[in-house]
Amino acid sequence: MDNVNFKVYQGQIKALIGPNGAGKTTIFNMLSGFEKPTKGVVKFKERRIEKLKPHQITSLGIARTFQNTQLFEELTVLDNVKIGCHLKGQVGILRAMLHFPPIEKEEQKIHEEAVHYVNLVGLGDKLNVIAGELPQGERRLLEIARALATEPELLLLDEPAAGLNSAETEKLAETIYKIRDTGVTIFLVEHDMGLVMEVSDEVIVLNYGRKIAEGPPLLIQKDENVIQAYLGGKINA
Amino acid sequence: MLLVEAINLTKEFDGLVRWTTSISKFTKGR
Numbered sequence: 001m002d003n004v005n006f007k008v009y010q011g012q013i014k015a016l017i018g019p020n021g022a023g024k025t026t027i028f029n030m031l032s033g034f035e036k037p038t039k040g041v042v043k044f045k046e047r048r049i050e051k052l053k054p055h056q057i058t059s060l061g062i063a064r065t066f067q068n069t070q071l072f073e074e075l076t077v078l079d080n081v082k083i084g085c086h087l088k089g090q091v092g093i094l095r096a097m098l099h100f101p102p103i104e105k106e107e108q109k110i111h112e113e114a115v116h117y118v119n120l121v122g123l124g125d126k127l128n129v130i131a132g133e134l135p136q137g138e139r140r141l142l143e144i145a146r147a148l149a150t151e152p153e154l155l156l157l158d159e160p161a162a163g164l165n166s167a168e169t170e171k172l173a174e175t176i177y178k179i180r181d182t183g184v185t186i187f188l189v190e191h192d193m194g195l196v197m198e199v200s201d202e203v204i205v206l207n208y209g210r211k212i213a214e215g216p217p218l219l220i221q222k223d224e225n226v227i228q229a230y231l232g233g234k235i236n237a
Numbered sequence: 238m239l240l241v242e243a244i245n246l247t248k249e250f251d252g253l254v255r256w257t258t259s260i261s262k263f264t265k266g267r
Contacts, residue, residue: 001248002241008241026248031241040246153239185240209248 001209002028004039008154013176013186018206019229024189025067027206030189032064033057034151044154047067058087063152065143067159073132076140077123080131081114084149086174117145120182121175139169139176148179155179157188161195196230205229 001023009012016024029035030042033054040048049057063084072080077078118124121141127135131142140160147155157176161169169192176199180186190196196203205213205220207229212221220226 004243004246005238005242006241010238010240012240027243027246028246031243035248038247040248041242041244042246043242043244048240065262170266185265187241215249 001037004188004206004209004211006204006214007209008185008187010153010179011183011186012201013180013188014191014200015200015203016187017048017191017196017203018205019191021208022086022206023209024206025158026209028064028156028189032062032156033034039059053175057149058152061151062156063147063150063154064156065140065147065158065160067162069136069139071131071139071143071146075130075131076128077118077134077145078111078114080140080142081117081149082110082147084117084146085113087150110155114149117140117148120148120178121145122171135168136163137165137171140168142163144175146180148184152184154185154187157186157190159189159191161192164192169195 004027006022015139016027018024018168026035030037030050033052033056037050041048042052042061044057045062045202047059047060049062052060066102071084075083115124115127118127121144123138123141123145124151126138134142144155144157144160164172173195176186176188188196188200200217202215203213203217203220204211205223205226207225212225213223215223
């Protein structure tokens with residue numbers, strides 16, 4: 001990763017693309033605190049976050065999903081999302097387990113919120129299904145619902161369409177629009193160019209750790225450096 | 238409103254990453 005600069009504005013759907021090994025996930029890891037940059041600055045709402053830990057970044061309003069879906073396999077859809085709600089709840093997981101007095105009101109609120117997020121991603125009819133029994137497309141939607149339950153301002157989606165069929169990808173695109181319409185900004189890494197070109201307001205292209213292009217999808221599709229990066233050949237970066 | 242700004246973001250591979258990458262390539266016969 002070499003001197004990469006970019007900006008994400010509130011309300012945008014922005015995509016990060018590039019060949020394998022270009023550094024896309026490294027950027028996501030640096031935005032979410034899983035890796036520290038050797039050099040450079042990451043600001044979220046003008047506050048520097050590049051040295052913060054993942055949970056601190058989550059509490060500031062950034063949530064993410066992973067390439068390999070990471071769910072609590074033996075819990076239900078609803079309980080997976082409730083865990084996301086607890087991360088920003090006032091009572092906390094430990095007090096919830098000990099059933100401290102304010103817990104009932106808080107639990108009711110968390111239940112309602114969790115149901116709301118499950119409905120938002122279109123899994124409302126699967127509230128009590130065990131996560132491990134869901135097909136891949138629904139697993140991804142569930143991971144998104146859990147991330148949303150932390151009430152982020154910025155949602156990072158790492159290859160959300162990986163392993164999905166075309167119907168599942170179409171449902172994912174609808175869900176991404178719905179989430180944006182609730183006021184959440186979305187930044188995604190994705191290999192599925194159909195999805196990227198359909199949903200993104202702007203696209204950043206990385207190659208060998210360098211930004212080689214940035215702009216609206218229609219311009220990116222025609223960019224000579226981008227075409228060469230994907231088809232092979234010399235890059236004029 | 239500007240939400241995220243990345244400025245001169247640089248990540249150098251450390252020795253451990255280089256070593257594990259080399260081993261991985263070797264075991265794959267590349």
